Every structure is written in C-alpha cells, then in structure tokens.
Amino acid sequence: MKAARWHKAHDIRVEDIEEPRVSAGKVKIKIAWTGICGSDLHEYLAGPIFAPVGKPHKLSHDEAPIVMGHEFSGLVVAVGNGVTKVKVGERVVVEPILSCRTCEACREGKYNLCTDLGFHGLSGGGGGFSSFTVVDEHMVHPMPEGLSYEQGALVEPAAVALHAVRMSRLKAGDKAAVFGAGPIGLLLIEALRAAGASEIYVVELSPQRAEKARELGANVVIDPGQQDAVATIRERSQGGVNVAFEVTGVPVVLKQCIDSTRYEGETIIVSIWEGEASFHPNKVVLAERNVKGTIAYRHIFPAVMELMTQGYFQAEKLVTKRIDLEDLVTEGFDTLVKEKNQVKILVRPPQ
Numbered sequence: 001m002k003a004a005r006w007h008k009a010h011d012i013r014v015e016d017i018e019e020p021r022v023s024a025g026k027v028k029i030k031i032a033w034t035g036i037c038g039s040d041l042h043e044y045l046a047g048p049i050f051a052p053v054g055k056p057h058k059l060s061h062d063e064a065p066i067v068m069g070h071e072f073s074g075l076v077v078a079v080g081n082g083v084t085k086v087k088v089g090e091r092v093v094v095e096p097i098l099s100c101r102t103c104e105a106c107r108e109g110k111y112n113l114c115t116d117l118g119f120h121g122l123s124g125g126g127g128g129f130s131s132f133t134v135v136d137e138h139m140v141h142p143m144p145e146g147l148s149y150e151q152g153a154l155v156e157p158a159a160v161a162l163h164a165v166r167m168s169r170l171k172a173g174d175k176a177a178v179f180g181a182g183p184i185g186l187l188l189i190e191a192l193r194a195a196g197a198s199e200i201y202v203v204e205l206s207p208q209r210a211e212k213a214r215e216l217g218a219n220v221v222i223d224p225g226q227q228d229a230v231a232t233i234r235e236r237s238q239g240g241v242n243v244a245f246e247v248t249g250v251p252v253v254l255k256q257c258i259d260s261t262r263y264e265g266e267t268i269i270v271s272i273w274e275g276e277a278s279f280h281p282n283k284v285v286l287a288e289r290n291v292k293g294t295i296a297y298r299h300i301f302p303a304v305m306e307l308m309t310q311g312y313f314q315a316e317k318l319v320t321k322r323i324d325l326e327d328l329v330t331e332g333f334d335t336l337v338k339e340k341n342q343v344k345i346l347v348r349p350p351q
Contacts, residue, residue: 002350003130004328005065009047012068012329020126020134027086027140028078029094032149033322033346034128035071036332037157038182039272042249043068043122044333046274050122058116059098062124069347070096070121072128073143073152083137091143093152094128094135095159095301096120112163112296119296129325131349141301144308150315151308153346154187158304158313161187163297164270165195168243169290172196175241177233177260178218180248181209183318183344184270188245189216190312199237203229203256208341216317224256233260240265251277263287270294321345 001019006012022028042049052063060066076090086092098118099106105113120135121127143152161184170176176197178185181204192200193216202218204210210221220236222229234240240262246254249271257267258279266289284291307313320343323331332345 001131002325003067003126004069004325006043006047006051006068007065008053009043009045012044012333013065014326014328017067017130019132022078022080022134024081025083025137026080026134027076027083027092027137028132028134029074029092029140030077030132031072031074031128031130031349033073033153033348034069035153035157036336036345036347037071038184039070039119039122040068041333041336042272042274045337049272049274050119052123057098057118057123059100059118060120060124066124067127067130067133068121069128069130070119071153071156072133073149073155076140077132085137086140086142091149091152092140093143093155093301093305094120094133095139095141096156097139097296098123098125110298112298117295129328129347129349141305144305147305147308148315150319150346154313154315154318154344155301155304155308157183157344158187158191158308159297159300160184160270161191162194162304162307163300164188164245164268164294165191166300167292167294168245168268169266170195170197170243173198174243175199175201175237177201177203177241177244177257179203179229179244179246179253179257181206181213182247185245185247186212186216186318186343187313188247188270189213189218193217194307194312199241201233201237201241206340209343212317212343230256230259237262242266243268245270247271249273251275255279255283258283258289258291261289264289266290266292268292268294318344319346323347325349
C-alpha cells in the first residue's frame with residue numbers, strides 16, 4: 001500500500017510498504033481522511049521531536065522511517081480476537097496516544113502524561129497517511145450517526161483545544177485571549193464559547209485567519225503588526241483577561257500572553273516548541289499569575305463528538321484544502337509553510 005514516511009527533517013516520502021495485518025486485541029482501519037497537524041509540520045521542519053531516531057520507541061517499537069499522520073477517521077475492516085468495542089463496518093476515529101498503562105500517571109488515568117508518551121503516527125505504529133492502519137482496541141472510538149469522515153478527522157485537534165480549556169481555571173463569564181489563530185487557536189475559540197467565556201480576544205497576523213476567528217466567535221481580533229496586542233487587550237478587558245492561551249510556539253508571544261492577563265491570571269501553553277523561550281519571573285511573581293502547560297488530551301473524545309453533533313468544530317468552517325496522499329509534501333506541508341491563510345488541510349489515501 002502507499003504510505004507517507006518521515007525519514008528526517010524535510011524528507012517525507014510517499015512509498016510502497018506492506019499492508020498491516022490485524023492481530024489479537026487490534027483493529028484494522030481503512031483510512032478515510034487524515035489532517036495535517038502542527039506537530040506534523042514541526043517534525044517536517046525541525047524534527048525529530050516525537051519521531052524515534054537511532055533507537056526504537058519504547059511503546060511502538062518502531063524507529064525512523066515511520067508512517068506519519070495521527071488525526072484521522074476511517075472504516076473498521078477487520079478486528080482481532082478478543083475485540084468487543086467495535087465491529088467490522090463501523091465508522092471510527094482513533095485517539096492516537098501511545099501509553100504504557102502501568103506508570104503512576106497511567107494508573108491515575110492521566111495517560112497523556114505517561115513517562116513513555118508517544119503518538120501513533122508520530123512515534124511509530126503506522127499512521128494515518130496511508131491506506132490502512134492497525135491500532136489497539138482501546139484507541140478506537142465509534143463515530144455518532146450524522147458525523148462525516150471529514151468531521152471525524154477533526155476530532156483529535158478539537159480534543160487538544162477542549163482539553164486545554166478544561167485544564168485552565170476559566171469559569172463561565174470569564175474573559176480569555178488566544179494568541180495565534182492557526183487550527184488549534186481557531187478550535188480554542190469554539191471550545192471557549194462552549195465553556196461560557198464572555199469575551200474572547202484573538203491575536204493573529206494573517207488577515208484570512210483573523211477573519212476566520214471572527215466568523216467562529218471572537219469578540220475582538222488584533223493584528224499585532226498594527227497594534228500593541230497586550231495594551232489593546234488590557235484596555236479593552238479592563239485590566240487583563242482571566243486566561244490567555246499560547247498557540248504559536250514563538251518565544252516573544254509567551255511574554256505577551258503572560259502580560260495580557262490580570263492579577264492572578266493564567267497562561268496556558270498549548271504549543272509544541274522547537275526551541276527555548278524566556279520571560280522575567282517577576283511578571284508571574286508580582287501579580288501571582290500562573291503559567292501551565294497542556295499536552296494532548298485524555299478522556300475527552302466522546303465529549304468532542306457530542307459537541308460536534310451540537311454544531312461546534314464544523315469541518316466546513318475549518319477545512320481549507322483537500323489533497324491526495326501523493327501530493328502530501330508539495331500541496332500539504334510546503335503549502336502550510338508558504339500560505340498562512342490555510343487552516344486545516346485534509347489528506348485522502350488512494351482508494
């Protein structure tokens with residue numbers, strides 16, 4: 001079958017590989033659509049970050065080259081012995097976290113904090129940029145009736161956004177800021193609306209993404225090239241927002257996020273970073289602010305799909321391009337680097 005494999009930074013190849021086989025406790029899925037994630041783009045531009053190089057990943061037992069793609073939906077075409085959660089013919093999405101299920105965090109149910117954390121499609125295992133993949137039964141979630149395969153491919157990134165809001169201290173009626181209106185930033189707007197944020201400020205350079213932020217419910221959208229984002233947020237919100245979300249991975253933006261919050265405010269770091277960032281600790285200390293990171297999600301896919309049935313996280317508002325697997329690099333990764341107006345690009349395998 002055809003599959004896109006990461007070999008090293010700037011080297012992703014669509015190659016012929018052996019079709020995976022199902023075994024006990026496993027589910028084989030025919031891929032329908034797979035989204036290109038910001039984490040995929042980081043691996044393409046500056047990896048390895050999650051990709052195992054030099055030695056196999058502890059849980060996937062794979063090392064580069066690996067099949068990429070972790071935001072996907074598809075059809076169950078085979079199940080192994082002992083599988084009871086799904087059956088052949090069901091439409092599903094995959095929660096792609098690889099966890100040991102035995103470390104302290106896993107035993108507490110916080111499997112996204114596993115000491116050996118990995119991701120199916122980033123850390124090996126055979127990802128969604130392919131015709132078929134095989135995953136553990138517990139990673140599979142049946143899709144509700146009425147959700148399209150395209151919608152299913154958005155469940156994973158929407159889960160990142162919803163988890164970030166859930167992990168924050170935001171309460172209904174609070175004010176929030178989102179720095180960066182890429183795919184996760186835009187999904188955060190919707191997650192904040194669902195959580196009852198009274199005012200949502202968005203900071204974004206791209207005019208097209210800024211307009212999309214307005215469409216999705218941002219109250220104020222600021223172009224940091226034209227305005228002082230921090231001063232504008234603090235003035236309009238009467239002293240700063242309750243919670244700011246950093247979704248750019250740009251060091252200077254982290255400082256801006258912290259400065260945009262009120263006393264006892266909170267900054268949530270959602271980005272995966274390619275390098276270090278710094279800020280003056282007194283910015284946190286003297287206002288008793290909090291800075292917190294979040295990674296992925298846990299116990300949240302069903303809630304995301306329920307919100308989708310209510311009209312949140314809609315594919316028609318977020319998907320800006322659909323491409324074939326053969327064009328993944330030129331029309332996918334390279335396009336995302338060059339065209340900042342793109343939001344979510346979906347990839348379909350050969351039929």
